[in-house]
C-alpha cells in the first residue's frame with residue numbers, strides 16, 4: 025500500500041493507493057462520522073463492487089443510492105433526489121457519504137456532501153483511472169448547468185481517497201485512455217521526466233501492467249496533491265491543472281455532454297494549447313510531435329471534431345475560467361512547465377482553431 029497525503033492543514037487527508045485498498049476497513053477508520061453511511065454509485069459499478077463495499081460496514085446503517093450511468097446525471101435534479109433519500113432515511117449531520125464510481129459519481133456525491141446539512145463527511149472510492157488520478161483528489165465538486173460544465177459546485181475536500189487498482193480490470197479500454205489523458209497532462213505541466221517515462225510506458229499502462237499502472241497513479245496523485253496543497257481554491261498554480269481543459273470543456277459542450285469522453289476532449293485541448301505554445305516559439309515542433317505521439321499511442325484523438333471555430337471560441341468564452349471575457353489559457357513554457365496567460369495573439373488562436 026502506498027499513501028500520498030494532501031496537505032491542507034485541518035483539511036489534510038490521505039490517498040490510499042494499491043491493489044485491494046478498498047477492502048481494508050482500516051483505511052476507512054477515523055474518516056467516518058457517526059453510524060449512518062450512504063454509498064452513492066451507479067448502475068454499472070453497483071453490480072460489480074457495491075456489495076463488497078457495503079459488506080465492510082455491516083455494523084452500521086448503510087443506505088445505497090444507485091444512479092443511472094452517464095454525464096447527463098451531473099445535474100442539480102440528481103442532487104435533489106439524493107438529498108430526498110437521505111432525508112427520508114433520517115440521516116443527519118454526523119453521517120458520511122461514500123462515492124463509489126468514476127468522476128461523475130464523485131462530483132455529484134461530493135457536491136451533495138458539501139451542501140447536505142451545511143456539509144458532511146465524504147469519502148472517495150474512485151473506480152475509473154481518470155477519477156483515481158484526478159477527479160477524486162483536490163475537493164472540487166460540481167454538477168453541470170445547461171450553460172456549461174461544472175458551473176454549479178463547491179470546494180469540499182474528502183476525508184480520504186481510496187484508489188484500488190482492482191477496479192481498473194473491468195474498465196473499458198476507452199476509459200483507460202481517458203485516464204491517460206490526465207496522466208500525460210501531469211507530465212506536460214509539471215514533470216518532464218514523468219512525461220519521458222510515460223512515452224516509454226504507455227503500452228504497459230494500456231495493457232494494465234500492475235507496476236506501470238501503480239507508478240502512473242502514484243506519481244499523478246503526488247503531483248495533484250502537491251499542486252492542491254499550494255493552492256486549494258485555485259487562485260494561482262492550481263489553474264495549471266486546467267491545461268487543455270478550456271478547449272476540452274468547449275468541445276464537450278458542443279458535441280453534447282457524454283458523446284466525447286472528458287479525456288478525449290482534454291487530449292485535443294492539450295494539442296491545441298501545445299500548438300499555440302509552439303506558435304509563440306515557447307516549445308519546438310518536435311515537442312508538439314512528441315505530445316501528439318504520446319496521445320496517439322494512448323489511443324486519444326489529436327484533432328478537433330467538426331465544430332464551427334466561431335462556436336468553439338464562444339463556448340470557450342462562456343467557460344467559467346474566462347476572466348473579463350478574455351480567454352485565459354494554460355500554455356507550455358517547455359515540457360514539464362506550464363503558465364497561465366491571456367497574452368497571446370487572438371488571430372493565432374482563431375487561425376489555430378480553423379486549421380485543427
Ligand SMILES: NC(=O)c1ccc[n+]([C@@H]2O[C@H](COP(=O)([O-])OP(=O)(O)OC[C@H]3O[C@@H](n4cnc5c(N)ncnc54)[C@H](O)[C@@H]3O)[C@@H](O)[C@H]2O)c1
Pocket residue numbers: 066068069072093094095098125126127128129131151152153154155158159160161162163164165166173174191192193194195196199202286287
Ligand atoms: N472534480 C474534479 O477535480 C474533476 C477532475 C476531472 C474530471 N472530473 C469530472 O469527472 C467526470 C469524468 O469522470 P470519468 O472519466 O471517471 O467518467 P464516468 O464517471 O462517467 O465513468 C466512465 C464510465 O466508466 C464506468 N465505470 C466506472 N467505474 C467502472 C469500473 N470499475 N468498471 C467498469 N466501468 C466503470 C462508468 O459507469 C461510466 O460509464 C466528468 O464529469 C468530469 O467533469 C472532475
